[in-house]
Amino acid sequence: MAQQKSVQTSLTGSALVRLLEALSDSRVRVRDARTGFTDGLVQWVGWADAIALSAALERSPSAAVVSEASLDERAECNRIRASLTQAAARAMAPTGHSAMEASVGFGSLRKRYVTQQQAMEVAIGTLRERVRAELGARSPELARLAVLDTVMAQVLNVQERRLLATVPGLLEKHYRRLRDEGSGNWVTLLMQDMHTVLLAELDLRLQPVEGLIDALDKD
Numbered sequence: 001m002a003q004q005k006s007v008q009t010s011l012t013g014s015a016l017v018r019l020l021e022a023l024s025d026s027r028v029r030v031r032d033a034r035t036g037f038t039d040g041l042v043q044w045v046g047w048a049d050a051i052a053l054s055a056a057l058e059r060s061p062s063a064a065v066v067s068e069a070s071l072d073e074r075a076e077c078n079r080i081r082a083s084l085t086q087a088a089a090r091a092m093a094p095t096g097h098s099a100m101e102a103s104v105g106f107g108s109l110r111k112r113y114v115t116q117q118q119a120m121e122v123a124i125g126t127l128r129e130r131v132r133a134e135l136g137a138r139s140p141e142l143a144r145l146a147v148l149d150t151v152m153a154q155v156l157n158v159q160e161r162r163l164l165a166t167v168p169g170l171l172e173k174h175y176r177r178l179r180d181e182g183s184g185n186w187v188t189l190l191m192q193d194m195h196t197v198l199l200a201e202l203d204l205r206l207q208p209v210e211g212l213i214d215a216l217d218k219d
Contacts, residue, residue: 016200019193020170073131073213077206080123084116084202091116092195094188106172109194113168116198120205121161128153128209134216145215149208164201171197 091112128149135146171194178186 016197016204019197019200020167073127073134073216076130077127077209077213080127081202081206084120084123085199087119088116088195088198088202092191092198094191106175109175109190110168110172113171113194113198117164117167117201120202124205124209128212131209131212131216135212138216142215145212149212153208167197167201 132146132149135142135149174193175190178190183189
């Protein structure tokens with residue numbers, strides 16, 4: 001029997017896609033790993049969405065209202081990342097009772113993962129709105145960026161949510177493979193892999209708001 005290995009890797013670039021591919025057998029692939037961003041965007045954006053994006057790009061930015069107190073958005077982003085990272089570690093920490101965890105099935109693990117996804121969506125969504133407000137108060141150009149980001153989120157969020165909702169299902173297939181192979185430490189490996197995938201998803205979800213914060217820093 002081949003030795004089981006964890007899928008932990010560096011969380012850079014398309015880490016989430018690569019991790020999900022590593023969790024899948026040769027018959028299960030992540031479609032977006034073979035699809036360029038531009039092609040994928042064309043598939044996701046309908047004609048009504050394209051009109052909204054075009055209007056956002058062509059809109060003349062209004063005069064900026066200078067913020068009296070510039071909030072430290074970078075520090076807040078780092079705080080949220082740290083908080084969500086700690087929550088992920090707690091949620092995916094093995095209890096040390098492998099036999100008990102194995103007998104429970106994947107249902108409780110799925111619930112843990114989905115709970116973390118929901119926490120990320122709420123916390124990062126709130127931060128993104130806050131950063132947009134700060135962009136709008138800085139300059140006309142950054143106000144335009146905030147509007148564009150709002151429209152992009154409206155266009156892409158439904159598809160992003162749908163794709164990320166498939167992650168627990170892929171993890172369940174990974175759970176079944178590890179369980180059926182029967183290595184003594186398979187539960188620990190599973191929890192490590194779920195933790196790694198969760199961190200990669202966090203990294204993916206934070207990328208848009210970190211890009212907005214970069215724009216603030218350059219202003």
